[in-house]
Structure formats: structure tokens, C-alpha cells
Amino acid sequence: MKRIYNFSAGPAVLPEEVLQQAADEMLDYKGSGMSVMEMSHRSKTYQAIIDEAEADLRKVLNIPGNYKVLFVQGGGTVQFAMVPMNLSKNRIYDFILTGHWSKAAKKEAEIFGKVNVIASSEDKNFSYIPNLDNVKASPDSDFVCMCDNNTIFGTKYKKYPEFPGKILVNDASSSFLSEPMDVTKFGLIYAGAQKNVGPAGVVIVIIREDLLENEPLPGTPTLLKYKVLADAGSMYNTPPTYGIYICGLVFKWILAHGGLEAMKERNEKKAALIYDFLDNSKIFKGTVDKGSRSLMNVCFRTDSEELNEAFLEGAKKAGFANLKGHRSVGGMRASIYNAMPLAGVEALVKFMREFEAAHVK
Numbered sequence: 405m406k407r408i409y410n411f412s413a414g415p416a417v418l419p420e421e422v423l424q425q426a427a428d429e430m431l432d433y434k435g436s437g438m439s440v441m442e443m444s445h446r447s448k449t450y451q452a453i454i455d456e457a458e459a460d461l462r463k464v465l466n467i468p469g470n471y472k473v474l475f476v477q478g479g480g481t482v483q484f485a486m487v488p489m490n491l492s493k494n495r496i497y498d499f500i501l502t503g504h505w506s507k508a509a510k511k512e513a514e515i516f517g518k519v520n521v522i523a524s525s526e527d528k529n530f531s532y533i534p535n536l537d538n539v540k541a542s543p544d545s546d547f548v549c550m551c552d553n554n555t556i557f558g559t560k561y562k563k564y565p566e567f568p569g570k571i572l573v574n575d576a577s578s579s580f581l582s583e584p585m586d587v588t589k590f591g592l593i594y595a596g597a598q599k600n601v602g603p604a605g606v607v608i609v610i611i612r613e614d615l616l617e618n619e620p621l622p623g624t625p626t627l628l629k630y631k632v633l634a635d636a637g638s639m640y641n642t643p644p645t646y647g648i649y650i651c652g653l654v655f656k657w658i659l660a661h662g663g664l665e666a667m668k669e670r671n672e673k674k675a676a677l678i679y680d681f682l683d684n685s686k687i688f689k690g691t692v693d694k695g696s697r698s699l700m701n702v703c704f705r706t707d708s709e710e711l712n713e714a715f716l717e718g719a720k721k722a723g724f725a726n727l728k729g730h731r732s733v734g735g736m737r738a739s740i741y742n743a744m745p746l747a748g749v750e751a752l753v754k755f756m757r758e759f760e761a762a763h764v765k
């Protein structure tokens with residue numbers, strides 16, 4: 405077996421210990437004689453798996469009792485629709501545009517109502533998080549949508565905006581559980597699992613209980629109503645059982661490794677290794693403002709397309725996978741989620757240093 409350093413933005417690297425445990429339990433989950441994949445979601449054994457996953461997530465993120473945790477299907481993208489479908493009153497939505505995913509969410513929300521863009525960083529190709537200190541929400545908007553960590557552009561909020569009296573909705577897909585987060589700042593948080601906590605197919609939704617009482621828009625399908633999912637403990641229909649099980653193992657892995665404070669420390673250390681190198685490099689440079697740098701997705705480039713290509717080719721040969729930047733940014737992107745070991749980042753920086761030495765004249 406040969407594992408390589410996988411810098412994919414998602415689906416992304418998972419902790420080796422988790423994969424090993426899943427492998428060990430693949431054919432016979434704890435003496436049940438079957439795989440979790442083959443198990444009825446209505447069985448006692450599976451109920452214990454989902455209950456434990458939720459309890460562990462609550463512990464990891466310190467989720468207050470007045471928030472529900474839902475395991476939903478359809479990825480982050482289905483939340484772009486579920487949020488307006490479930491939280492509309494006036495059908496007016498405020499958006500902070502910070503990249504590809506907030507634009508996609510805005511486009512989906514426009515199916516249901518009117519969108520006001522109250523702040524944007526599109527003027528500089530989303531290379532920064534706008535200063536929101538003096539930005540006000542629209543008086544009649546139903547909620548404000550933001551995207552915590554911009555997976556494609558490599559930016560992250562360092563401070564959350566405050567909109568008194570408004571529901572703040574956070575797409576936290578690519579920063580979820582990378583560091584502590586104050587859940588109470590938000591009415592709703594969602595995160596597609598395949599970035600930092602599990603396999604694609606699960607999206608985690610954390611919603612303040614009182615928001616479940618809002619009447620969904622007419623025509624909202626049953627399965628897309630938060631209240632229905634909450635009342636059924638995420639099992640109105642068959643949930644993505646195996647994915648939830650893996651998420652549960654990842655939550656346990658986080659707890660066993662010191663929780664979110666420890667994740668943050670590790671992630672800061674890893675990110676600093678690359679950013680410090682970039683700041684001192686003669687050929688590579690980071691693509692985003694220093695004050696907005698993501699801990700999870702590090703975007704960088706050289707000034708030459710040929711050099712970028714040569715780097716990507718060399719990196720691939722050297723066993724570093726998925727370093728190509730998204731087509732809308734170009735260059736390179738190293739996604740260094742929780743499960744990327746420090747050794748992987750050290751090896752990458754060493755490779756970059758050698759590449760630079762070979763290419764600086």
C-alpha cells in the first residue's frame with residue numbers, strides 16, 4: 405500500500421486512522437456480522453452510530469442545546485435552496501459575495517426571491533474578505549448569507565460580521581471543524597462533509613431551534629423541510645448511513661487529538677509553513693491579501709504560466725496530488741485540511757524550495 409500526499413480541495417484527505425478503522429470494521433461492524441453499509445437505518449446498532457456521531461459533534465463544536473444538528477443529503481448545493489425555501493418571510497435575502505460558492509448560493513436564492521448584495525470582493529477577483537464593520541443588512545431581508553472559507557479563492561473570515569436582529573447563515577463547508585467556532589453567532593451553519601469531515605454525500609446543518617417554526621415556502625418538498633428532518637432525527641427517509649458513520653469516526657478522531665483548539669494549532673502551524681515560504685520566495689507568491697488568508701486552502705502562483713505548469717508536473721511526479729488551482733484563479737492550490745499531516749506540508753515546502761533553487765537564475 406502506498407498513500408500519497410493528497411492536496412485535493414474536496415473530496416479530500418481523511419485521517420489514516422479513520423480509514424484504517426473503517427477498513428477493520430468493513431465486513432463485521434462490532435460483532436453485528438455485517439458492514440455498516442448493509443445495516444438497516446432503523447436498527448438499534450445504526451441508531452447508536454448516528455446518536456453518537458451527533459453527540460460527539462456537539463462536544464467537538466460545543467453546540468448549545470437550542471440548536472439542532474441535522475445530517476442531510478445533496479451537498480452544500482442543496483442548502484443554497486433549502487435556506488430560502490425554509491427561512492423566507494419577505495423573500496428578500498442579503499448576500500456577502502466572497503467567491504464562487506457565495507455566487508452559486510446567490511444564484512439559487514434568486515429562484516425564490518430578491519437578492520441584495522450588501523458587500524462583495526469581486527472587484528479584485530475575490531482575493532480578500534471585505535471589511536464589514538459599517539455594512540448594514542437590508543431592513544426587510546429574511547437573512548444574511550456568508551461563506552466562511554472560500555475554497556476556490558483561499559480566503560477566510562477572521563472576524564464574523566454582526567447584523568443585530570438578523571439571521572446570519574454561514575456556508576462553512578471548507579472550514580468546518582478546522583478551529584473553534586462560536587455557533588451562537590449564526591442562525592444556521594451548513595457544511596458539506598467532503599472537505600474536512602467525511603465522504604461526499606453528507607451535509608451537516610446546525611440550525612437554531614426557533615427557525616424551525618418558520619413556515620416553508622409553498623411547494624417545498626417534504627424532504628427539504630428542516631422541521632421534517634429535525635422531527636425525524638435526520639431519518640425521515642434513509643439517510644446517507646455510511647457517510648454519517650465515517651463523519652462520526654472523524655469526530656472521535658478530532659476529540660482524541662485534542663479537539664478544535666488542537667486542530668487550530670496544527671492547522672496554523674501547517675499554513676504558516678507555506679505562507680512564510682511564499683512571503684520569502686523569489687518566484688512563488690500567495691494570491692490573497694494577508695489579512696484574509698485561509699488556513700485550509702492555500703492559493704499561490706508564479707508570474708509565468710510555463711513555470712506554473714512545470715511546477716505542477718514536477719509536483720505530480722514527486723508524489724503530490726491535486727495541487728492545480730481552480731480554473732477561475734489559475735496557478736496552484738494546496739488544500740491542507742485537518743487530516744493533512746504536518747509531514748505532508750513540510751515535504752511540499754521542501755519540494756517548492758528545491759524547485760525555486762532550480763529555476764531562479
Ligand SMILES: *Cc1c(COP(=O)(O)O)cnc(C)c1O
Binds near residue numbers: 478480576578
Ligand atoms: C464544495 C463547496 C460547496 C458545494 O458542495 P457540494 O457538496 O458539491 O454541493 C459549497 N460551499 C463551499 C464553501 C464549498 O467548499
